Structure formats: structure tokens, C-alpha cells
Amino acid sequence: MTVYKFALADVSFERSPGQQADIFTGNVLDQHHGGPVTVGFGRYGPNQILETTIAVHDTMVILEGGVSVTSNGETFNAGPGEIIAMQDGDRVTIRSHEEGAVTAYVTYPHWQEAES
Template sequence: MRSSGQGHETAGGAGPFFPKSVKRDIMQGSGEMKVRTYTIEDASFERSPDQDCDVFTANLVDERHGAPVTIGYGRYGPNQSLTEKMAVDDVMIVLEGSLQITSDERTDLVGPGGIVHMPKGEAVTIKAMDEGAVTAYVTYPHWREAR
């Protein structure tokens, strides 16, 4: 079942690792747990707050949904960069393009499939290369509330 902005409910994918009661709740859509899947087509991008560069975010799950984390996509224009002192723990997965990630200790070039963990309190510069980049992210707690 597809619903714009709401993700895709998953019933048949409960798998053998869930207890029968959880599997039943997922399949029947009852209880607190709602399994959802998302694609970039579900994303509605907006300019990253307090940034003048071509860096955009699209939260798909956040505090408005009662989740303890924020999940979304990021889009970086070619050769765009931002420097941020991390207000939250952030895990970012590069999906397309490449990013140069610089902290006090090191600089890494991360391409498709690469995972970056940016701990709360760390000063980080994220710079897209010539082709720009698309990422997926998970933050804890919610980055909008922490700003």
C-alpha cells in the first residue's frame, strides 16, 4: 500500500524472526508497531536550515511521527559544502556521488555505499565533489529539535 509521505506498509515481510504476536500485529496493522518503507520518490526536499548553499534535506520520519529518530534523505549540489558542530548523532549513507568528510582528526572521501558516523559534539565539514551527492540519514535525537 503506497501513500505519499507515509511510506509503504509492509505486511508480508515480517519474516521468521518476529514473535507470532508481533508478526500478527504487523500483518493486521494493529498495535503500536507500524513497519514502513520509503524511497527517494517519497521525499520532499527543502533547503537545509541556516544554510545558503545548495544542500537540501527531506525528513520522512521524525518527531511529528512519534519516532525516537529522524530518518530522511539529503541532496548536495556539486562542490557544495557545509560545516557543522553536530548537535545530534548522525549516521549518513552515501547513495550517489561522493562526499569529502573532514573532522579535527582526518579527511575521508566517501562514495556510494559508504557509511559515515558523525558523533554529537564533533565539528564536521561535508563537501560534495563535482557530481554532487545524495545521502540517506538517521539522527538521534531529532536534529530539528536539537538546533
């Protein structure tokens, strides 16, 4: 097996599927690499909103800016160095703050397979 190092500059961002907001994801490790988890970076423009039902276990580490995640009437605000962990089946609304946000994420299993 192999050790990988990834930086934001390595990422090819694509618009997060199923929505038109200024929210982009870029996998750096996924189902094509043979491991159990998908790793990637997310980029949110200012004040964007994503409503979705999480299809995997999704751990999000905030690298820059901030997001608020609302689920079941409860809102969690997270800034740089903080972690949001969402579970399979959670209905969430993710809002980026006015400065936008950059995140790193790890999903188990692979989110692109779970959503397809």
C-alpha cells in the same frame, strides 16, 4: 507500531537550515511520528560546502555521488554504499564531490529538535 518504506520520490526537500549552499534535506520519519530517530534523504549539488557542528548522532549512508567529511584535520572520503557516522559535538566540514551526492540519514535524537 508500523513498518515504513521510503524512496527518494517520497521526499519533500528543503534547504538545509542556516546556510545557503545547494544542500537540501527531507525527513521521511521524525519527531511527528513518535519514534526515537529521524530518517531522511539529503541532496547535495556539485562541490557544495557545509560547515557545521553536529548536534545529534548522525549516520549518513551515501547513495549516489560522493562527499568528503573533514573533522579535527582528518578527511574521510565516502562514495556509494559507504557510511559516515558523526557524533554530537563534532565540528565538521562536509564537501560534496563534483557529481554532487544523494544520502540517507538517521539521527538520534531528532535533529530538528536538537537544532531548534
